[in-house]
Amino acid sequence: SVAAYFVPAVLVISIITAVVWFIFGPEPAFSFALVNAVAVLIIACPCALGLATPMAIMVGTGKGANVGVLVKDAAALESMEKITTLIVDKTGTLTVGKPQLASVQSLGTSTEDEILSLAAALEKISEHPLAEAVVKGALEKKLTIAQVSDFESVTGMGVRGKVNGKDVAVGNRKLLEKFNIDPGQLPTLAAELQKTGHGVMLVAVDGIAAGIVAVRDPIKESAKEALKYFRDHNIDVVMVTGDNRITADAVAKELGITEVEADVLPQRKNEIVRKYQALGKIVAMAGDGINDAPALAQASVGIAMGTGTDVAMESASVTLVKGDLLGIVRAHRLSQLTMKNIRQNLFFAFVYNGLGVPVAAGVLYPYFGILLSPMIASLAMSLSSVSVIVNSLRLSRAKI
Structure with missing residues (x-):
């Protein structure tokens, strides 16, 4: 977008330079007009502007890859x-992201191991993020995980199915209420664990509140x-x-x-x-x-x-x-450093052109007799591009 305005502006300045030198310049006026117009075009070649952003982006993305x-x-x-x-x-x-079984509590006649075994049978089929923790906990206790029939998953509530002939439901309070099961004391027990950051699943067996299974994701x-x-x-x-x-x-x-x-x-x-x-x-x-x-x-x-x-x-x-929040911190720092580098590059390019174009146009000639040769202009143009590249490469040594 910068080049869209910069290039036409340079062309206009070059034409004005040629016209002014041709009309008011010393003899041979045409030669002076041609040389100075060409010097303006060469020194204002927007190579540095063109490199300012892509060089910083290239080095920045490379640096980002190095830090994950x-x-x-x-x-x-x-x-x-x-x-x-x-x-x-x-x-x-x-x-x-890897929840662990924290505790199991029983309300009725079922033992804690029985509740965990029944819950694990349903969760083995479930796609819920906490399901794996329940199944893993049951396996660590060497419990038998039975086959499930009539399995049903209710989005946002939980799962239900038949395990060893028993109608088992595992989920939140909404699930139990959906199937007209009185949760009893389960919500109270669950609330106490939830206050400490536990994920809690209510377990009902044959339409009766049986216990809770709690997991915690560190x-x-x-x-x-x-x-x-x-x-x-x-x-x-x-x-x-x-x-x-x-x-x-x-x-x-x-x-x-x-x-x-x-x-x-x-x-x-x-x-x-x-x-x-x-x-x-x-x-x-x-x-x-x-x-x-x-x-x-x-x-x-x-x-x-x-x-x-x-x-x-x-x-x-x-x-x-690595998939942690410090990675987001590094991404934010990388963005800040990259954008700062781009602004520096654009500053160098604009300052260079702001000083170089008037000199190439010959504004110093009436006072000091100084003109800028197209060869010197081409060298200066190259040096401006080198300065942008060197500044961009500093990103590779930045601490993120």
Whole structure:
């Protein structure tokens, strides 16, 4: 866009230079007019301007790859510097993404091992993020995981099916209420665990509340350090999770996050991104799952965790190899340094042309008798390009 105005302006200056020298210049006027017009064109050759941005982008993306930040879309480097809001998915971004079985509690006649075994049978078929933790916990206790029949998955609520002839339901309170099962004391027990950041599944057997299974996804060690960086740079962090409000608030409180979107169904993440964009925010979205893909594509900068799904990485403009929040910090620093480098390059190019073009046009000749030879102009033009390249290469040594 700069060259679109710069090139015509230089052509006009060159023509004016030729005309002025031809009319008012000493003899041979035509020779002076031709030489000075050519000198203007040579010294103003926009090589430095043309190199200012692509050189910085090339070096910046290379530096990013070295520190685990893979930039697919160069425009993301520009947008990343300007973000005002960062939306992060809790599981796999703020937390390790590998929940672990924490506890099992029984209310009725079923033992804790029986409840865990029945829950694991259903969760083995389920696609819920916490399912693997339940199955793994049952296997570690060497429990038998039976076959399931009449399996049914209810989006946003849980699963149900028949296990060893028993009608078993595993999920949240909404699931039990959907099938007219009195949850009894289960919600109270669940609320206590949720206050400490546990994910809790209610278990009902043959229409009777039987117990709860609690799992916990450990918070990544790097999360608190990264969140402090964003607060220091006035970037609002919004945590988005499918967990209930109590669990989400517990995790957010531990991390110092004030904005939380809880009980979020997969299709709502895209709506949340649009909501903040409608408020005038420049939004970056970080996620790792298939259901994050639309939101990653909608955000000004989509950031996928390298440990996530291929669909998420394909939808994002930036991929983090290590998949933690410090990677987002590095991406933001990289954007800042790259854009600063581009501005420096453009400054060098404009200052060079601002000083060189008048000299080439001969403004110093009436006072000092100085004219700029086209050969000297070509050397100066080359040096300006070299200065931009050298300045861009400094990015490769920057600490991110």
